[in-house]
Amino acid sequence: MIQLRFTTLVEAPLTVAFDVARSLGRPWPQPLREVESERPYRDVYQAAPRSGRPTLTHTRHFTATSAGTRVDEQVSWEPRLPGVLGVLLDRAVLRGRVVRAMQAHLDAYSAAAARRALEVVQVVGAALVDDRARVLVAQRGSGSLAGLWEFPGGKVEPGEADLSALVRECAEELGVQVRPESFLGEVPLDGVVAGGTPGASTMRLWWGRITGGELVAHEHTELRWLRADELEDLDWIAADRPLLPAVRALLTHL
Numbered sequence: 001m002i003q004l005r006f007t008t009l010v011e012a013p014l015t016v017a018f019d020v021a022r023s024l025g026r027p028w029p030q031p032l033r034e035v036e037s038e039r040p041y042r043d044v045y046q047a048a049p050r051s052g053r054p055t056l057t058h059t060r061h062f063t064a065t066s067a068g069t070r071v072d073e074q075v076s077w078e079p080r081l082p083g084v085l086g087v088l089l090d091r092a093v094l095r096g097r098v099v100r101a102m103q104a105h106l107d108a109y110s111a112a113a114a115r116r117a118l119e120v121v122q123v124v125g126a127a128l129v130d131d132r133a134r135v136l137v138a139q140r141g142s143g144s145l146a147g148l149w150e151f152p153g154g155k156v157e158p159g160e161a162d163l164s165a166l167v168r169e170c171a172e173e174l175g176v177q178v179r180p181e182s183f184l185g186e187v188p189l190d191g192v193v194a195g196g197t198p199g200a201s202t203m204r205l206w207w208g209r210i211t212g213g214e215l216v217a218h219e220h221t222e223l224r225w226l227r228a229d230e231l232e233d234l235d236w237i238a239a240d241r242p243l244l245p246a247v248r249a250l251l252t253h254l
């Protein structure tokens with residue numbers, strides 16, 4: 001089996017990175033069959049064997065990072081001829097072709113994903129932590145999610161950096177200055193956000209500290225400070241639940 005690995009950092013949220021990757025397809029002439037797909041985290045495609053062509057498997061993993069989505073890809077195939085000769089021949093000839101095809105494909109892909117990301121409204125959230133290892137959670141006051149609990153935050157404005165939006169939203173919603181510390185994770189949001197394509201937006205969560213101001217619920221019904229063991233019991237917006245293990249781990253290890 002010959003395996004090649006490729007890693008690309010795409011300036012786009014998980015959902016956009018995944019959707020654009022799938023709309024562009026793969027740079028192989030063979031027809032591909034989907035073997036597995038878990039939006040927006042992973043997919044696997046396979047090209048059926050044809051005379052003179054090897055069976056090719058192409059696996060992609062999409063991982064959220066503070067700088068965008070990391071796409072880890074693996075392309076593997078059985079050499080066309082048996083034995084050492086087959087491996088050497090495929091390494092010498094086919095490998096170069098696959099690498100060149102992938103490089104051209106990945107350049108076009110990351111440019112297309114970054115362009116598409118500009119059209120999708122993003123949401124940022126803040127897991128604000130105090131010096132007693134508790135996190136601030138907020139109850140939404142209006143709209144279809146009223147009564148559910150969430151992380152303070154909101155929509156990133158056009159041209160605004162994620163962390164600037166985070167600092168602005170915390171000032172508007174809570175009346176405090178915050179210092180973002182590090183990235184905790186990203187989740188796809190169900191439905192339509194700000195009139196965009198359904199399912200296209202994600203929320204990216206950072207943890208941080210309050211550095212000034214007086215905490216006031218300007219837009220929420222209630223604010224609460226929770227310990228790690230109190231997180232699960234709350235009636236969260238469903239999309240936020242996958243972020244709770246990272247928040248719990250943070251509070252436990254601070």
Ligand SMILES: Nc1nc2c([nH]c(=O)n2[C@H]2C[C@H](O)[C@@H](COP(=O)(O)OP(=O)(O)OP(=O)(O)O)O2)c(=O)[nH]1
Nearest residue numbers: 123125150151152153154155189193203237239240
């Ligand atoms: N702030 C926040 N929004 C969340 C969370 N989970 C989740 O699904 N959302 C969704 C709800 C909304 O569709 C979207 C955020 O919108 P928002 O209403 O908070 O944004 P905003 O502060 O910019 O509000 P506005 O300008 O429309 O009044 O993200 C969360 O934990 N925090």
